[in-house]
Amino acid sequence: MLVCNFAVQSHTMKIIRAEHLGMCFGVRDAITLAVKQSAAQPLTILGELVHNEAVLASLQEKGIRIQHDPAAVNTPAVMITAHGASERMMNRVRERGLNVTEATCPLVRFAHRAVSRLVEEGYHPVIVGKRDHVEVRGLTEDLKEFDVVLADADVDALQERPRFGIAAQTTQPLERVRHLVSLIRRRFPRSEMRFVDTVCQPTKQRQTAAIELARRSDVVIVIGGAHSNNTRELVATCARYCARVHHVQNAADLQPEWFAGAETVGITAGTSTPDTLIDAVEVQLRELSSRLGSISANTSQNKDELEYSVASDAV
């Protein structure tokens, strides 16, 4: 329950949702598959299916186990997450004689195929992404040679190669990927360069919608797990266009003082954030408005655009 202990100016607070936000089809399908498989036999998921504690807790409540090492799996069935895995990891799992289900997102598979093709065609593979991220490990663990770049300094550290083949972790902001690709081009003008855009469509849509949202908002609330890479990327993107951006994991994290004087509050969420959490945050914002004063409850049925009035004498 939110308690407001400060005075707020009278204003109308408009709450808007990003046009694209929240859980992507890849994560949604993986969760559905995990629940279905676990009903047939005890299941262990290898790694975090999603970087969201609420979702993981609800899976564990259904008896689904989570392990990071195949050697620690003691159920007959094991699932590879939407992030995918290398062949090396898959072999470790198969060697244990486990019943393997792959929930690898088709767009991650596309990235795997793109990297394999670049290598087959003689390009030195460079992945734009986070070196320790599970998806990047899956993309690189089978490669003899590769580089991972995330910042300008990583490009400075690259050795010259006759041919560079560049792909990206699916959840990287396209702006960053394009920047690093052009930096590599400029740094190695004599090298042949090939870039395959493997940033997934849901990530692009969420990033573009987040920019649009942040431009229109006085305050932006980004909902997602503390360890969710794409949620953090959304926070960073919004912060370039809006000075008041807050990352919350759930409705209880909302602080009333964040909204002082705000006319428009934008909501967006990472690709592992379930609808229930997004709805709960919106409900809590509505409750906050009501506690601050009386809501002039614009009872618009349009869920994407609700308006609330905040009274001046609220405490």
Ligand code: SF4
């Ligand atoms: Fe697939 Fe993109 Fe979702 Fe990853 S973020 S699971 S690549 S749709």
